[in-house]
Amino acid sequence: MSALTPARSAEGGPAPARTLRWTGTRGFLVECPDLADVMRLHAHLTARPERGQRQLIAAARTVLVTFTSEAAAEHAAARLSTLVPDAHDAGSGRTVEVGVVYDGEDLAAVGELTGLGADGVIRAHSEAEWFAAFGGFAPGFMYCTADAPPFDVPRRDSPRTAVPAGAVAVAGEFSAVYPRVSPGGWQLLGRTAQPMWDLSREQPALLAPGDRVRYVPVRASATLSAPAESEAGADAHDAADAYDAAAPTTDAAAPGLVVADPGLLSLPQDLGRSGLGDLGVVASGSADRDAARQANRLVGNGPAEAVVETVLGGLALTARGDQVLALAGAEATGTVTAPDGAAHPVAARSPFALLDGHTLTVDEPTAGLRTYVALRGGIDLPQTLGSRAADTLSGLGPGPLTAGQALPRGVALEDRGAGVVMVGDPEPALRPTPAAGDVAVLRVVPGPRDDWFGDAGLARLSTQDWEVSQQTDRIGVRLTAPDGGAPLERVRHGELASEGAVRGALQVPPSGEPVLFLADHPVTGGYPVIGVVAREDLGLAAQLPPGAKVRFVLHPVPAARPDQESPA
Incomplete structure (x- = not known):
């Protein structure tokens, strides 16, 4: 089958209905009807990347695809409108066995929730045919699902502040292993001694999307070991403690x-x-x-x-x-x-x-x-x-x-060998730089989830000056509504499945006050993104000090771009 074929399935029927939702000017979310289609599309684009394709992130219902330029993104969008994944790509993963000591703190509770009892949970979890669907949350954390998930369990009411590295856990219909000490709300079934993330390996992640996963019960005498980089600290948000402890030292005498x-x-x-x-x-x-x-x-x-x-x-x-x-x-x-x-x-x-x-x-x-x-x-x-x-x-x-x-x-x-390279001449500032109290203007492209807020939400986003809070770091700029203003309100309710996020995304938590993602933002997010700051303004966004104000100007959608709601 060629990389692009008429919109027919491998069995000759119609192709799955998909929707493109643009995220900024250089990428889009492809909404798929189910996780199986996500996996097929992701495998196809991994094996046969589009021209200028830069990033590819699968999630529960979407595939995020980003590109090196607006032209490449728009070209790929037109091609993806007729793309049918090659059926041979989806089954190319390895089979990885993960040895598990089933002694987790939540094992009995999951047994009660499912009615299976602890032994039944162990049997169901270890006998299911799991496969790695998509990554996210932390390096090496892989969401695994099954063609017939053995159970569907809720997250804990109160997340733990520190889940140990190697913890084997379940939430919803997914199973995963925590690669490092980190906060988390999944139900803990047991632990594994296998490092999920190890920078000394050629491929640091033990699992990759498409891999088959077998959880194998092992004796409780097994001991837990973790790669050095996961021992640096218990809180992934603590910049002083969370770095790779195994990094080689440098020459203290070098110029x-x-x-x-x-x-x-x-x-x-x-x-x-x-x-x-x-x-x-x-x-x-x-x-x-x-x-x-x-x-x-x-x-x-x-x-x-x-x-x-x-x-x-x-x-x-x-x-x-x-x-x-x-x-x-x-x-x-x-x-x-x-x-x-x-x-x-x-x-x-x-x-x-x-x-x-x-x-x-x-x-x-x-x-x-x-x-x-x-x-x-x-x-x-x-x-x-x-x-x-x-x-x-x-x-x-x-x-x-x-x-x-x-x-x-x-x-x-x-x-x-580049010849003589001169130092540069003095240069002017790249842009006006904001101080506390100043108003910075940022262009924002609506989507991919602006429909969760409607026209009134976009109007509120762009007609009041948001204040930069003290809770601002490299992960994101937290914005608060001004005096006399109001936070954003959803017109849609319910939960949004986690999906890929980009730098510049304006993610809106339940408080209604946006968080502008910067360089160290999470790979995926579960709150709707009302818009994405234009790439040309991301440097200005990174220079916003606490106390500055932000005025968002809606960036027009290019006329040549396919409509966000058109089938793909």
Whole structure:
């Protein structure tokens, strides 16, 4: 069967009815009639990606597909309107056995809920033919289902603050294994000694979508072991504790920089690790990518070199050897102090020399939130999954900078055979940068779930100025309704099955106050997304300080785009 065939099923009947729901300008959710169709479509697009396809995330009822450009997304949308998955793709997974000690805290409760008793639950769970449907929540967490699910059980009324790594759990018709210590509300049936996520393996995730899974009862004498990266901390939201504890150390004597003071929060960042959403890994990377690119450009680096992202100033870096640096992003200057105490200022967005033993201190910004410090040659820290980015949600990559930490310099472009590469000329600011009290204007493309709020919801979103709360980090910007305003109200009720999410999504929890997803957002989310901030405005969104205000302007839908409700 060719990659694109007339809209007929493998048996010759009509193709399943699907709907496209655009999420921003470079991607869309494909709504499928059931999980089986999700798996077939996902397998097909994995084996035969569309031109410019960047990310592919399966969920319970949808497949999120994103692209490198608007043109590629619109081209693929037209092609997908006639796509029938090749039946051979869906059965290409492996069979993976997971040994389980069935001694979970909720085993008896699940036995009562299902009427099977504890022994019956063990038998039903271990004899079912499970398969890995889609990832999400955390790296290595895989939602497994069965053609005939053995039971359908609710989540716990009160989620646990820390579910142990290796816990085998069920919720609804799904089964999964927690790959690391994390909060969770699933019912615990037992535990496994097999690490679900191990960066020392060629494929870190034990399971991938399409794999068949057999839960095999083992003796209770089995002991639980976990990969080093899952032992770093109990709370996935704690940026100081959640990072890969097994990351190799760096050469403390190498030319580069030494952290004299890390400031409030300083993280190594690059352009992130895209294409791993199916494994529960978000791209992460610099929150304001445009500013990170500008800082690298000023010192003569390529755009993907690692930089330091620091929040609200206070970062101090001492040169080991003569170095060239630049600041970009927030409106922040710097102060260079010599060993004898003499000091002089350095400007933002202009390269400068930092001589051996001299220290740069990043001043508190007068506007904006995040300042990027680029080092000529780049910062040569170890890579995790091909990136030096610190992901504060999953804990992947290097941790926050600490006093005394060495940041070795990488190899400059000219030393890689690129010829002489000059530092850049001073540049203007990329955009007006907001301070507390200022109003920032962000363009937003409605969807994919704007129908949950109706025309009145979109009108409210775009006619009142939302306030940036103190609860703002790299995961998302939490917005509150202004005095005299009101939160968003749903016109549809019920629960939305978790589905893939993108950077810039405006997810609306039951409070009605939106959360604007940034670089470390969850791979999937279960609250409706009323709109997605235009890609060109994501850097501005990353610079919103607490106390700033946001005015959303609805971004027109391109005329060439297929209607969101058209069948695909």
